[in-house]
Amino acid sequence: MLSSEERTEPRVHTVVGRRLGGSYRLLASAALGIVALAILGAVMGPQWDPVPLADPLTVATTSTAIGDAAPVQTYPVRTSVVTVQLDGATVDAQVSEPVGLDGPKRGVVFVHGAGTGRYDTAFLEQAHALAASGIVAMVPNKRLDTYTTRHRDYVLMAADYGASVAALQSFPGVDPDGVGIYAESEGGWIAPIMAAQDPTIAFVVLVSSPVVPPREQAAFAVDSYLRNTGVPHGVFRAIPRAVGMSLPGGGFEYADFDVTPYQRQMAQPVFVVYGTGDASMPTIQGAEQILRDTAIAGNGDVTVRYYEGANHGIRVHGDVDTVFLRDLSGWVLGLPGTGDSAPRIAGAQPEQTYVAAPVPEPRWLGDGDVVLALALAAVALIVLGPLAVLVARAVEEATERVRRQRGTPVTVTGPRFARGVLPSLVALGFGAILTVVALVWYIVAVARLALDYERNDLVVQGGWVAVRVLGVAVVVVGVLLLRRCRRVRSDGGQPSPGIVRTATLWGGVIGSVVLLVVLAYWGVFQLGI
Structure with a gap:
């Protein structure tokens, strides 16, 4: 006969093995999602690879005096x-x-x-x-x-x-x-x-x-400012994608x-x-x-x-x-x-590292109106879904209250999200929105530093790391939501019963994916690709 310790040990190994296996699958799925976003972000738009200036100009003398100019007089x-x-x-x-x-x-x-x-x-x-x-x-x-x-x-x-x-x-x-x-x-x-x-x-x-x-000069200036500010290399990808696209609302014909x-x-x-x-x-x-x-x-x-x-x-x-x-x-x-x-x-001897040249046009997201519409639609899908659920829940509770008042027995409560689904969905959607907000804040902060010719590694380097960590965290939450939905279905349940909750789930997921793709486009998930 086996002792109690001999019977318990295999169970412990089984539980630990399952947990390790689950953690490994979680990390592997998140890594796969990040790599997919990195590849997608790379192929969706142009890279930034300015050409070095190979023809430096040499001054004849350090004196700026105009040779044939007479001494200048002074008058009131x-x-x-x-x-x-x-x-x-x-x-x-x-x-x-x-x-x-x-x-x-x-x-x-x-x-x-x-x-x-x-x-x-x-x-x-x-x-x-x-x-x-x-x-x-x-x-x-x-x-x-x-x-x-x-x-x-x-x-x-x-x-x-x-x-x-x-x-x-x-x-x-x-x-x-x-x-x-x-x-x-x-x-x-x-x-x-x-x-x-x-x-x-x-x-x-x-x-x-x-x-x-103007468009070439703007790209050249942004590149110079960013280099003076010391931003990470990955940030430069945004130059042709921002300067090369048509801005929302139209206009700017003079850019070319x-x-x-x-x-x-x-x-x-x-x-x-x-x-x-x-x-x-x-x-x-x-x-x-x-x-x-x-x-x-x-x-x-x-x-x-x-x-x-x-x-x-x-x-x-x-x-x-x-x-x-x-x-x-x-x-x-x-x-x-x-x-x-x-x-x-x-x-004085001038210095110019790179050539101001035509800016590559984005292939997919070159229309600023489309980019803005996608982002707003994604946010709307994320935000309106939970609001619809709150309204639906309020209607359901009011209906149940009326039934009780009439003496009608209520044996089954209204539909609910499966356990863990709604918190993960909210974390996914609002995490994606937060990452977009963080990216915008980072761009504005770097722009202010650049225009003032200042450097701040905490903002420039630390801010970029924070934005990317937020993006990775959103991908992890998305994987957790997917795993949770699959587990509920394997147990014979419904992750989001009812039309409203199903629409909320799909709307939140689609909106979050769109924002993640937009974030990938602007370089948040790039891996040197």
Whole structure:
């Protein structure tokens, strides 16, 4: 006869074996689901593999001085506000002019970058420096009734700024043949149009000009910002999928605007300026393309300068670089002699790691409206199902109460989810939503760090790990829900009896799967695939 210990030991091994086997199957199923999501996320959209810049630009000298420029004089400055008539609107413009300088003066009209632009906040230092050196500077307010985030027409904007050029050409004391334009950032897509269409424009100053189409510049800037912030490699996959897709709500036609045809018609002297601390612009590629495009027009009067540590607005420690202001005034006052003065390329040595190139278009989720609709529909399926169950349960309880009040015996309660099914379903659905929310929070947090040129490993590295852990946890919960439903069915039960509960179960599962696929698309489950 076996002892009690001999009879108990096989049972213990059997129970332990079942538990180990169950844990192994759980991990294996979750791993399989994660690998499937990783593969799906990889094949659904383009990867991000920017091409290294293989043609570095070398400056001739570290000095930015304009060779043929005379020493800059200093004059008192007087300002006034004039009204400029546009096509269907008017804008105010501030004119800064030197006091005590006789004779016709050169003039400069400023073209704003992205966003709003007012004369009382934009180009204050540049306009004052030009006026103090003997140049009349006009800063018009940007026309905003035709300028929105979704819709911008650079050709029409060029016509509006052209009205300011005409106004300054007729301003008292200004030489009408000596008026040029100063364009910064987004203005670099507008100024070449003006120069190509109006030969009376005397010169062009391009400061931090993007040169490449807006979509390419945006992808380049995001890549640079993310690298400066130190994000994990897997985050870069989102660049072509976000920048390459059409955004929800339509618009943004200007994202693919190409300024090249207009640059190839610029016959005026051009002063190209970049700061080496500007991570948002292709500083080498931009200058090289302007040199090539103007050469096609037979224009050799191009001067390129790079300023050490200057940012997008050619600012160093918050102030516009005084050396740049000196060079700007000297170059304008010295024209036409300074148009081709040596050296052509000078200043601090610029660096550009990757080429700004066309952005691959997403194959499956390239329509932002579809992506948004999928996400909202998935959330609706997840959220409305439990609400429907609550309503159905309230109706069932009210019915049972009425039956009892009438004396009708209630021998069978209303349908219920099988034990463990509803908690797992709720955890799956709301876990998927939480992961999406965490991903959005992470993107916003990283964007703020990137725009401020800051690094925070806790947010950048730790946040990405947290988002991915949440995603894995949701997959595990999904496997647990599947196993629970299979076990209930094998025991002859129904995981979700009734139409409402069946619809809730399937809606929650489908909605969660859709969100998991969306998360996979944005790289949450990638495994280096």
